[in-house]
Amino acid sequence: MDALQAFRAAGQFSVRTRDLRELGVTTRGIAAAVHRGDLLRVRIGHYALPGDPAHHRAALRVGGVAACVTAAAGHGMWLPPDALPHVWLECTASRLRELPTRRVIPHDEPTHVRHWSALMEPLDLVRGSVSIVDALVQVIRCQPRYEAIAVLDSAARLGLLDARTRARVHAVLTPGEGALLQHLDGAAGSGTESIVRMVLRDAGLAARTQVRVEGVGIVDLMVGALVIVEVDSKQWHGSADQQSRDYDRDLELVARGYIVVRVNYHQALHDHPGVLRAVLGALATSRGE
Incomplete structure (x- = not known):
């Protein structure tokens, strides 16, 4: 059994030199596995796989x-x-x-x-x-x-x-x-959405999560009857195609009478006063104030 096979047989994230030796791997075999890149020596006497987190x-x-x-x-x-x-x-x-x-x-x-x-x-x-x-x-x-x-x-x-x-x-x-x-709300679609939801709720606003809008689909947050808050994340809103779909949805929502507040990744993490000010302004507009 070579070092990589022994490592996988151990079934653990990391193994020690003595674990590999107990499985029949020689010191030379361990060194060869490290040289080939099969294993990483992360700490003296401790090994892991290169592809691990x-x-x-x-x-x-x-x-x-x-x-x-x-x-x-x-x-x-x-x-x-x-x-x-x-x-x-x-x-x-x-x-x-x-x-x-x-x-x-x-x-x-x-x-x-x-x-x-x-x-x-x-x-x-x-x-x-x-x-x-x-x-x-x-x-x-x-x-x-x-x-x-x-x-x-x-x-x-x-x-x-x-x-x-x-x-x-x-x-x-x-x-x-x-x-x-x-x-907690397990319906939240992303970490940034969770953060914006809490910013709004801490301000006393009843922000609803993952609301279905007929003819459009699921929106991230809805405040009141007409204000929709869409929160962009790096994972789901980073590409040009994704952004194009977001703009199409925004146009359809506005055409149906909704007010859309779109919050980008940086704003969701670092500009909570700005996010809250925009949502409060949208609510005032929806009430005709």
């Missing part, structure tokens, strides 16, 4: 496993923009490493975020991360409120936040932390 490999290099938003993203949940690798570490962890930095990043800037909290469930060794339950608890405690809700919305949309998982998460939260779960 970079932030998960970064967590291994530090000396731990993927945590918080990094672990959540490994399950397909929404990842906040420009998120650093989040790493869970045992309380006895030692010989921790910093990650290499690009030249454009100042040396005093952090390269990753460390989590030391006790875990509720065993590690997910297949993914090299904490469990979904622990990842969601960490997200709630670590991330800003809007970003945390966006991650949990995506978990609900993916079917990862079932009754058991929700109960397990809620069991360890403080009353203030647990109140966040009341705002």
Whole structure:
């Protein structure tokens, strides 16, 4: 059995040198696999596959496993923009490493975020991360409120936040932390949509999610009877064809008497006062004010 076959037989995100040797791989065989690019030596004595998620490999290099938003993203949940690798570490962890930095990043800037909290469930060794339950608890405690809700919305949309998982998460939260779960909406189509929904609802507006408009289809958010808020994401609105379809929908909606407020990716993340001002203005216009 060569090193790559042994690695796959182990069925884990990463393996140690001694694991490979126990499966019959020689030191020379391990070195040859690394030289061919079959395996990556991420940390002394620890190996992973080249195609595995970079932030998960970064967590291994530090000396731990993927945590918080990094672990959540490994399950397909929404990842906040420009998120650093989040790493869970045992309380006895030692010989921790910093990650290499690009030249454009100042040396005093952090390269990753460390989590030391006790875990509720065993590690997910297949993914090299904490469990979904622990990842969601960490997200709630670590991330800003809007970003945390966006991650949990995506978990609900993916079917990862079932009754058991929700109960397990809620069991360890403080009353203030647990109140966040009341705002989740698994119908939300993207993380940026979740954020804009919360901006509007925090302002006292009854923003409805994923509303069907006859002859047009599903719109992201509706406020009142006539104001529609469409929230662009990088994934679904970046290409010229996608933008052309968006413009066609906007024209049809306006022709049917609706007022469309289209919010781009940057505005959804960074210009909440501007978004709210536009929606309030559209509402005033719809009432003839």
